[in-house]
Amino acid sequence: MTSSSMALAQPSGDTPGIADMLRTGREHYRRGEIRPAIAVFQAGLALAATMSIGVAVDGVADLHAALANAFMLCDDIGSAGENYRAALRIAPHLAACWCNLGIVHQRSGKMQDAISLYLEALRRNPGHRPSRTNLVQALVATRQFAIARTLLLELLEETPEDAELRSRLGKVCFELGETEDAVAQFEQAVMRAPEQAENFYWVGAIRQARGELEAAQAAYAHAARVHPILRRPATQSPPVFRALALFAPFVGNTPVEFLFKDCAYQTSILSLLPGSRPDIALLAHEADVVVNLVSDADEGADVLPLAMAIARSLGKPVVNDPARIRNTTRDATALALADVAGCRVPRTIRIATGKGLPDGLDLAFPVLARQAGMHGGDVFEKLDDAAALTAFLAAHEGHDRYVIDYIDYRSADGFFRKYRFLFVGEEILPYHLAIGADWKLHRDATDMAQHAWMQDEEERFLRAPGEVFGAAHSQALRVIRDRIGLDYFGIDCSLDPDGRLVVFEVNASMLVHDQNPEFPYKDPYVNRIKLAFDGMLARFARGN
Numbered sequence: 019m020t021s022s023s024m025a026l027a028q029p030s031g032d033t034p035g036i037a038d039m040l041r042t043g044r045e046h047y048r049r050g051e052i053r054p055a056i057a058v059f060q061a062g063l064a065l066a067a068t069m070s071i072g073v074a075v076d077g078v079a080d081l082h083a084a085l086a087n088a089f090m091l092c093d094d095i096g097s098a099g100e101n102y103r104a105a106l107r108i109a110p111h112l113a114a115c116w117c118n119l120g121i122v123h124q125r126s127g128k129m130q131d132a133i134s135l136y137l138e139a140l141r142r143n144p145g146h147r148p149s150r151t152n153l154v155q156a157l158v159a160t161r162q163f164a165i166a167r168t169l170l171l172e173l174l175e176e177t178p179e180d181a182e183l184r185s186r187l188g189k190v191c192f193e194l195g196e197t198e199d200a201v202a203q204f205e206q207a208v209m210r211a212p213e214q215a216e217n218f219y220w221v222g223a224i225r226q227a228r229g230e231l232e233a234a235q236a237a238y239a240h241a242a243r244v245h246p247i248l249r250r251p252a253t254q255s256p257p258v259f260r261a262l263a264l265f266a267p268f269v270g271n272t273p274v275e276f277l278f279k280d281c282a283y284q285t286s287i288l289s290l291l292p293g294s295r296p297d298i299a300l301l302a303h304e305a306d307v308v309v310n311l312v313s314d315a316d317e318g319a320d321v322l323p324l325a326m327a328i329a330r331s332l333g334k335p336v337v338n339d340p341a342r343i344r345n346t347t348r349d350a351t352a353l354a355l356a357d358v359a360g361c362r363v364p365r366t367i368r369i370a371t372g373k374g375l376p377d378g379l380d381l382a383f384p385v386l387a388r389q390a391g392m393h394g395g396d397v398f399e400k401l402d403d404a405a406a407l408t409a410f411l412a413a414h415e416g417h418d419r420y421v422i423d424y425i426d427y428r429s430a431d432g433f434f435r436k437y438r439f440l441f442v443g444e445e446i447l448p449y450h451l452a453i454g455a456d457w458k459l460h461r462d463a464t465d466m467a468q469h470a471w472m473q474d475e476e477e478r479f480l481r482a483p484g485e486v487f488g489a490a491h492s493q494a495l496r497v498i499r500d501r502i503g504l505d506y507f508g509i510d511c512s513l514d515p516d517g518r519l520v521v522f523e524v525n526a527s528m529l530v531h532d533q534n535p536e537f538p539y540k541d542p543y544v545n546r547i548k549l550a551f552d553g554m555l556a557r558f559a560r561g562n
Contacts, residue, residue, distance in 0.1 A: 022152050023147070024121060025113070025118060035065055036065060037077060039081070040062060040080055040081055042058050043056075043058035043085075044084060047088060052091050063078065066078045076109065078108055079104075079112065082101040082104040082105035086102045086115070086118065090121070095126065098122055099123075102115045106119070112142075116135050116149070117148050117152060119135050120136045120153075120156070123135060124156055124159070132152075133156045154166050167194065174187065181217075184206045185216070188203035188204040192224060201221055201224050201228075204220045205221060212244070218240065218244060219248060219289070221237040222234050222235075222237035222241055225237055226267065226268065231268075238268075238289065238291060239291060241289065248289070249284065249285070250284070252282055252284045253281060257284040258282045258556065258559075259306040259307065259555070260284045260285075260286065260559075261281075261285050261286070261555055262286050262334075263287045264290060264310050265290065266291075266312045267289060267291065270313050270316075270318060270391065271314075271527070272526045274309075276530055279532075281552065282552070296328060298332060302332055302334070305332060307555055308328075308332055308335070309337045310325050310337065310343065313343060314391055315344050315346045316390040322340045322343060322344050323340075336558075337506060338505050338506055338507070339504075345503075346524070347390070348390070349366045349368040351525070352364065359490075359494065361494050361520075362425055362514055362518050362520045366421070369421060370418055371415065372416075374408065374412070375407070375411065383402055384402045384424045386401070387407055387422070400457060427520045429515075433453050434454055434457055434512070435452070435459075437487075438452075439509050443505060443550065445550050447547050448483045449528075449530060449543070449547060450540065451475065451479045452466070454466075467536045467537075476537070477539040480543040498521070506526060508527075508530075509521065510523040510528070
């Protein structure tokens with residue numbers, strides 16, 4: 019089951035025999051005896067089929083609704099959907115069935131259909147609370163944050179003490195860029211439900227995003243004191259295994275909001291703060307496998323030794339060993355991959371904090387320059403001459419910086435293309451293709467939503483990457499995987515006019531998410547990455 023609020027359809031009539039079976043089945047259901055309940059409900063429907071037409075209409079609708087609810091608890095959403103639809107054909111006034119059919123579609127990834135079903139439930143019963151709360155989830159999943167905020171505010175007017183609603187509103191405000199309101203909502207949630215650990219960490223994360231570093235550090239420290247471990251329960255009990263994730267505020271971490279969602283295993287996230295002295299014996303009970311999330315070798319240089327010490331002290335299998343992460347700075351990666359056959363890896367020179375260009379450095383302009391520890395397009399420029407480069411280095415002399423040879427990877431049609439693969443254990447899986455008119459490509463900043471041909475090309479790449487990347491490219495990717503030596507990481511790359519693989523970035527900090535309402539064709543390929551990740555963790559947990 020997900021966190022969606024399933025609404026039980028209420029009985030609408032009594033018929034001798036059928037009513038007794040409905041009552042008996044519900045007694046089994048309440049006691050958690052789901053399979054016997056299903057058998058009784060099915061027997062009731064079989065009995066109804068032998069009766070005269072029109073004799074037991076309401077009872078049959080109730081049996082279908084009750085049977086659907088039981089199938090939902092067994093995760094048989096296909097059978098659940100069939101029975102909700104059967105109930106609604108007989109009794110379309112059952113708002114709870116419209117709501118629960120919406121959950122079926124939501125769990126199947128059909129978010130827009132789910133929204134329509136929740137709205138139909140609300141047309142039948144405008145005050146139906148499960149439909150309203152589930153509608154919020156579906157709106158958030160389709161990134162309709164402004165509408166979700168309006169609905170959340172209405173719900174909070176009715177139940178202002180509801181900490182869960184305040185937490186959801188905080189997340190929605192954050193997505194809308196209303197960070198001050200987001201912090202206020204999370205702080206209200208903390209006051210009302212101090213046992214909910216996630217809200218404490220959200221306060222720190224948002225204050226960090228706002229640049230309020232002292233306040234963020236204080237918030238994280240408070241969170242770590244109150245909830246040193248952030249636990250996320252498995253979708254089943256008992257969990258198939260337990261994963262302990264090592265996370266470091268203020269440094270780059272592997273994004274796992276999607277990867278750790280709806281897992282059959284329990285996840286426990288330990289925040290590594292300056293001066294952390296975690297109880298190793300206690301942590302050992304939290305873990306069958308350790309997942310190191312500290313992924314940025316530049317930003318995480320000070321905390322990686324702590325992550326490494328904890329991982330080794332636990333004596334458990336480790337995904338993305340911190341010792342290997344330390345070797346994935348941009349300059350170290352460029353050196354490690356410089357001689358891979360069929361690849362073009364731009365030379366990358368590190369300029370230490372406070373230093374300028376070294377004497378005698380041979381550069382061919384234009385060049386790229388970026389601040390160490392930054393990702394995406396932040397503090398990253400193409401510079402046409404030495405004066406511009408010198409000015410950039412001086413403007414950011416408080417940090418280490420990289421100077422990178424520029425490779426013109428423009429395709430024959432004048433567009434730039436950047437492909438992302440995820441390495442998950444032994445698998446190399448396509449994640450996305452960004453197409454744009456500018457050399458600095460970031461998938462979410464392109465206008466691909468307005469161009470069907472771009473979407474078609476991305477879908478073809480995801481479906482058949484071998485049509486773009488041939489056998490030589492695949493071999494180069496396998497060599498890259500072996501040389502980097504991590505269990506989970508990504509690569510951003512392209513092809514130059516001569517067909518050689520151009521490597522831009524290789525690290526474990528790359529984002530994978532399932533929030534793609536404008537590009538539904540991506541869903542199966544994104545989900546494939548999660549399935550591979552879950553399977554990899556399971557193998558580590560088993561020790562193989």
